[in-house]
Amino acid sequence: MSRLLLAPMEGLADDVLRDVLTRVGGYDRAVTEFVRVSGTLLPARAFVRISPELANGGRTAAGTPVAVQLLGSDPECLAANAARLALLAPPGIDLNFGCPAPTVNRHRGGAALLGEPELLNAIVAAVRAAVPAAIPVTAKMRLGIADASLAVDCAQALAEGGAQALTVHARTKAQGYRPPAHWEWIASIREAVKVPVVANGEVWTVEDWRRCRATSGCEDVMLGRGAVSDPWLARRIRGTAAPAPTADEWAALLPHIAAFWRGVQAKVEPRHAPGRLKLWLGYLRRTWREAEALHAAVRPLRQPAEITALLDAQAPALRAAA
């Protein structure tokens, strides 16, 4: 059966948004933003901060399992941190070999390692050996740094190191987030490894999902920004929501926006809260005209109280949900 995964998105899909998106539903699994591992053994609270779901059996309130993602370059240090994380019994541990951010790459993390298949192999092998067999260890990669010439070597190195599944974001680091995603490359990787490969990149609609699966040959697909823009995308794909966005869905989303706003305010400093709502509304306006209007109204506001008042005034449904 084809699975749908919610992508890790640092600064965007934290536990608050994962809670909303998995409540709307359709996801088999989610992955946290990366926990950066560099040189020290992190305390348990560093993992719980990124994945508060760990205190709920590793699941969102709606029951979706959430794997915790680690990012680093030192096999021993990653293994020691993975062992500590394993004590918190996450449903999975994912290793990040896809992050293109310069600050991460300067410290030899994320996509910067895609030129060194032997190191990728050593990292996965060390982490796999440090973690009880019941906890799946997976990896997420891009196609390469400047080009895809080592993509298959990297994937094989990760699989042979013990990754139970690979997610492939079908772009190089140099390609950043520029469309298109090169799903045909995922097919080459899938044919070269024995473990399941999850296709990822530029799936915004049901039709994209169909084409991504047809081109990559993958059963499973990970949804990132498409999921944030359209919280019903996973259910549309499954056929349990309308095939295209509807006005009713926007009304149904308003209580979720209210819950998100409450969750964000409870979590981040007041001066950072408005930015989080604006960021999500910025994605939602790709899907609903109503979101465009709400985004425009929220954008100039700086004070959380002003935003709460605006949301209350705009939508009676929000008051009912509060």
Ligand SMILES: Cc1cc2nc3c(=O)[nH]c(=O)nc-3n(C[C@H](O)[C@H](O)[C@H](O)COP(=O)(O)O)c2cc1C
């Ligand atoms: C804001 C943002 C943050 C991201 N953070 C992470 C991350 O922490 N770990 C990771 O493996 N990928 C991260 N990614 C990459 C996504 O997981 C995904 O591979 C990428 O967005 C392509 O999928 P999409 O086109 O469906 O969005 C991030 C992407 C975005 C847009």
